[in-house]
Amino acid sequence: MAPVGRTDWAEEEDEDSSLQLPQQQITKNKDGTETITTYSIREDGKRVKTTRRIKKTTIKQIVNPRVAERKQWEKFGSEKGKPVGPQTDTTSVAENILFKPVAGWKSRTEDSREDEKKKNNLKDAKIKCRICSGDHWTTKCPFKDTMAPEGGDAPAEMGDEQPEGPGGLGLGSSSYVPPHLRGRTGGGEKMGGKFERDDLATLRVTNVSEFAEEQDLRDMFSRFGHVTRVFLAKDRETGMAKGFAFVSYADRSDAAKACEKMDGYGFRHLILRVEFAKKATT
DNA sequence: AATGAGCGT
Known part of the structure; x- marks a missing residue:
């Protein structure tokens, strides 16, 4: 049995809290900005006062005409009768976020100095082709198909158990296999001449x-x-x-x-x- | 408008 004169307790509390909330206030500041004060109730029941200072911009400055016009529409639904512009208790106004990708962010930590050093060393290292001594990598040498690197016996590889790389492509003494050539089983591939990526598909x-x-x-x-x-x-x-x-x-x-x-x-x-x-x- | 990355003697 419910006590006399008592309705549902939940309903009662709802009414109480919503009725006591003060209206949103807007005050104009000297510098042309406005301070907006709103009141709301958090999920845990605590009442919250929020103040925001905003700078008004002429609508024309920021949006296209159709959007500008839309901003003047009379509000409807639960926002009916509210003044023009975002109500900060129901709408969050955010700044435009500029997306600026940054190169090398992974290494921009404390030990980034080490990385810088390495980079510089790499940059300063002079490139000399083992075949023709040109200033390109050996693999880029125009004679690489017809000539072997000077000296024939390249510095012995550390791991000699692997005479050929996993791809079995037989590129001289090097066991490096570039990513796009790895794991091929040679499906209908002409193996003579140059290596070309299978771009047929x-x-x-x-x-x-x-x-x-x-x-x-x-x-x-x-x-x-x-x-x-x-x-x-x-x-x-x-x-x-x-x-x-x-x-x-x-x-x-x-x-x-x-x-x-x-x-x-x-x-x-x-x-x-x-x-x-x-x-x-x- | 644009035809790819990767290793590193």
């Missing part, structure tokens, strides 16, 4: 949003078949996406399907352009 995707990530592309493209590689071009200095990407498939037929379906596909307010890739850098 690779699509070039352009007009890619700078906010896209490789995973986004993988998600979109893997419905057409097994995606073997996604490369999203980024500026190596800034990390900014350059707006194009490469997507490789295990099967060229899947690539063809994807090409047909994804060319013209809308992604993040941009229309993707998809076509088969031509050969890589020469």
Whole structure:
């Protein structure tokens, strides 16, 4: 039995607290700013007074005309009758956030000095081709296909148990295998002559949003078949996406399907352009 | 508009 004259206790408390809240106040300051004071109740029941100082800007300065007009609309719903502009108790007003990617943020910690040193050493180190003594890397040498490095017996490798790298590509005494050549089983590959990336099933995707990530592309493209590689071009200095990407498939037929379906596909307010890739850098 | 990165003697 409920005590006489008592309604639901929860209801009562609700009414109490909401009725006692003072109205929002706005005071104009001399410097042209305004101070807005609002009152609200937190989840734990505590009453909170919030003051904010804002600087008013002419609407024309900051928004396009359609948005400006929208700002003058009469409020509706639970905000009905409230004055124009954001009510700070229901709307949080934030500053514009500028997104500035920074290169090398990972190493910008206490031990970043060490990193700097290493970098400089690398930069100062002179490059001399072992084949022709030119100022390029041996691997970039125009004669590397026809000539062996001078001296023949290169400094003995530490781990001699591995006569050839995991890829078994037989690049002289070096066991290094560049990432794109690793783990190949040679499916229908002409092994004579130069090594070329298998771009037969690779699509070039352009007009890619700078906010896209490789995973986004993988998600979109893997419905057409097994995606073997996604490369999203980024500026190596800034990390900014350059707006194009490469997507490789295990099967060229899947690539063809994807090409047909994804060319013209809308992604993040941009229309993707998809076509088969031509050969890589020469 | 744009055709990829990686190692390092």
